[in-house]
Structures are given as structure tokens and as C-alpha cells.
């Protein structure tokens with residue numbers, strides 16, 4: 001049985017890369033094939049970091065863990081909401097489709113500072 005040569009495969013992969021992935025990967029600054037991951041921690045009554053800068057149109061995955069108790073993670077303007085629990089990693093995928101500043105906040109009552117538990121996603125061009 002005749003199999004495609006290594007050179008043919010390399011050329012085909014190259015064409016696919018030029019057509020599809022390379023520009024995207026270059027702007028996302030991530031390893032080949034993976035989306036950028038940003039880790040956040042939540043605890044009474046703050047997120048770390050509490051400001052995240054994203055690029056419009058570039059998908060990211062937020063990995064959020066709690067250091068103490070149940071919290072929430074809600075970004076109303078981006079249609080995102082998730083529970084954040086100790087011992088678990090909550091993954092939230094975001095593809096920001098417009099620039100601006102979008103507040104995220106805790107929406108699970110977690111104590112006297114709950115109302116102030118918030119941060120901002122900044123989406124730039």
C-alpha cells in the first residue's frame with residue numbers, strides 16, 4: 001500500500017496552519033492548540049487577581065478555585081455565571097466580543113463582605 005511521504009504531510013500541515021491556526025495562536029500567546037488559561041482564586045471577600053485584561057475576540061479559560069468557602073462568579077454583561085467551591089476548579093470559557101470594562105462579582109452570600117467581593121474584566125482591542 002502506498003502511503004503519503006513525510007514531505008507531503010509536512011506540506012499539508014503547513015497549509016492548514018497558514019489557513020487556520022497560526023495567526024490565532026500568535027495573538028493568544030499560548031502553546032500550540034491550547035487556549036490561554038488564567039487562574040483566579042476566590043476567598044472572603046476578594047478575587048485574586050481582581051482585574052483581568054483580555055483581548056477582544058481571543059478566547060480564554062478562567063480557572064477559579066476557592067480558598068475557603070462557597071463563592072460565586074458572575075459577569076452579567078458577558079452572560080457568565082458559575083459556582084466556585086473549595087477543592088474544585090471551576091472552568092469558565094470567555095470569548096470577549098467587545099471592548100470595555102465588565103464587572104464580575106460574587107453572587108453566593110459568603111459573609112459580611114459579600115457585597116464588596118468583586119473585580120473587573122477589561123477587554124481591549
Ligand code: CUA
Nearest residue numbers: 106108110114
Ligand atoms: Cu463570596 Cu459572596
